[in-house]
Amino acid sequence: MEQPFNRVFLIVMDSVGIGEAPDAKEFNDEGADTLGHIAEHMNGLTMPNIGKLGLSNIREIKGIDPASKPMAHYTKMEEASVGKDTMTGHWEIMGLRMDQPFRTFPEGFPDDLVQKIEEKTGRKVIGNKPASGTKIIEELGKEHMDTGALIVYTSADPVLQIAAHEEIVPLEELYEICETVREMTKEDPYMIGRIIARPFVGEPGNFERTSNRHDYALKPFGRTVMNELQDANYDVIALGKISDIYDGEGVTEALRTDDNNDGMDKLLQSIEQSFNGLSFLNLVDFDAKFGHRRDPQGYGEALEEFDRRLPEVLEKLNEDDLLIITADHGNDPIHHGTDHTREYVPLLAYHKEIKEAKQLPLRETFADVGATIADNFNVKAPEYGKSFLNDLK
Ligand SMILES: O=P(O)(O)O[C@H]1O[C@H](CO)[C@@H](O)[C@H]1O
Ligand SMILES: [Mn+2]
Numbered sequence: 001m002e003q004p005f006n007r008v009f010l011i012v013m014d015s016v017g018i019g020e021a022p023d024a025k026e027f028n029d030e031g032a033d034t035l036g037h038i039a040e041h042m043n044g045l046t047m048p049n050i051g052k053l054g055l056s057n058i059r060e061i062k063g064i065d066p067a068s069k070p071m072a073h074y075t076k077m078e079e080a081s082v083g084k085d086t087m088t089g090h091w092e093i094m095g096l097r098m099d100q101p102f103r104t105f106p107e108g109f110p111d112d113l114v115q116k117i118e119e120k121t122g123r124k125v126i127g128n129k130p131a132s133g134t135k136i137i138e139e140l141g142k143e144h145m146d147t148g149a150l151i152v153y154t155s156a157d158p159v160l161q162i163a164a165h166e167e168i169v170p171l172e173e174l175y176e177i178c179e180t181v182r183e184m185t186k187e188d189p190y191m192i193g194r195i196i197a198r199p200f201v202g203e204p205g206n207f208e209r210t211s212n213r214h215d216y217a218l219k220p221f222g223r224t225v226m227n228e229l230q231d232a233n234y235d236v237i238a239l240g241k242i243s244d245i246y247d248g249e250g251v252t253e254a255l256r257t258d259d260n261n262d263g264m265d266k267l268l269q270s271i272e273q274s275f276n277g278l279s280f281l282n283l284v285d286f287d288a289k290f291g292h293r294r295d296p297q298g299y300g301e302a303l304e305e306f307d308r309r310l311p312e313v314l315e316k317l318n319e320d321d322l323l324i325i326t327a328d329h330g331n332d333p334i335h336h337g338t339d340h341t342r343e344y345v346p347l348l349a350y351h352k353e354i355k356e357a358k359q360l361p362l363r364e365t366f367a368d369v370g371a372t373i374a375d376n377f378n379v380k381a382p383e384y385g386k387s388f389l390n391d392l393k
């Protein structure tokens with residue numbers, strides 16, 4: 001094996017968990033199993049390519065034969081942080097461990113914050129409760145169109161989301177509003193993880209959210225492996241939501257994506273590009289379009305579609321490239337509620353020179369991925385995480 005790898009490609013399949021975590025009970029997620037339940041629902045998943053890498057060797061998944069000679073090293077990872085949201089998962093992947101969970105707002109946002117938002121934006125706030133984004137626009141979209149009031153909602157995640165019709169609140173104004181709210185909530189007592197613009201279009205009964213969603217995250221609370229890479233002059237290409245999730249920290253080039261397929265296109269473009277460092281992709285459709293919507297059929301089809309794109313990726317990689325596929329939490333579409341689930345995530349590590357792929361030890365933290373990347377590029381190791389670079393031969 002060439003070592004170090006010249007380039008690392010990291011794919012986070014957002015919310016693709018692989019069974020309940022040991023501490024699932026503490027998150028009210030006993031029995032959650034994103035991949036397992038989707039595979040049951042589909043009466044077997046057709047994912048031969050990730051199957052060849054070794055997905056079903058981690059834990060057998062209906063329809064996917066465990067590979068007799070897996071092409072990738074494989075295992076699963078536990079999340080060490082006390083949260084199951086996207087930022088916590090991604091930040092941990094890059095070496096940060098959250099010991100104090102972000103504050104959530106199961107009863108809606110406090111009156112004084114709502115008042116401040118109304119004063120600063122000149123628009124009334126409606127909603128102000130945890131909700132599914134598609135349901136709350138059905139419920140309040142007409143009132144919003146009639147009055148111009150902002151639909152503010154949250155979820156089990158540390159998020160404040162603002163939904164508005166693109167013809168009622170122009171995009172630019174919605175983004176400004178979100179920036180204003182971001183400024184208001186950066187510090188205690190609110191410290192909200194993310195403010196999210198949720199624009200939609202259409203008529204009552206027929207609303208549709210657009211891809212003009214925009215996330216305004218907090219900065220990671222410490223330095224991540226991406227910061228170390230950037231400072232050592234490596235490239236850090238952020239595809240899809242990645243740049244938002246780290247608020248641009250440690251990102252040298254950011255490209256947004258329209259959907260999972262576009263994400264795969266952009267990943268392929270980055271493979272063809274000459275660079276030295278990390279190309280980091282988040283595939284959010286699994287989570288946003290299907291997990292939160294509790295749509296196991298759509299989720300299953302999206303997984304199969306992702307699988308069909310994998311051979312292109314594998315073919316294009318160079319000998320000195322490393323591909324890591326993992327996830328940031330679960331979102332079991334068969335589980336109660338509409339939120340994330342506390343699960344193990346799969347870990348597959350592939351390169352062209354693997355002679356005999358093996359099962360890696362169970363990872364106790366997602367930070368092992370960041371530690372491995374740091375080790376590979378010989379930059380400062382994160383405080384958390386153990387490198388598995390030496391196991392990748
Ligand atoms: O139901 P929608 O609006 O898709 O919201 C989902 O998206 C948010 C951010 O990823 C999550 O917190 C969840 O609430
Ligand atoms: Mn996520």
Ligand SMILES: [Mn+2]
Nearest residue numbers: 287288292340
């Ligand atoms: Mn989510």
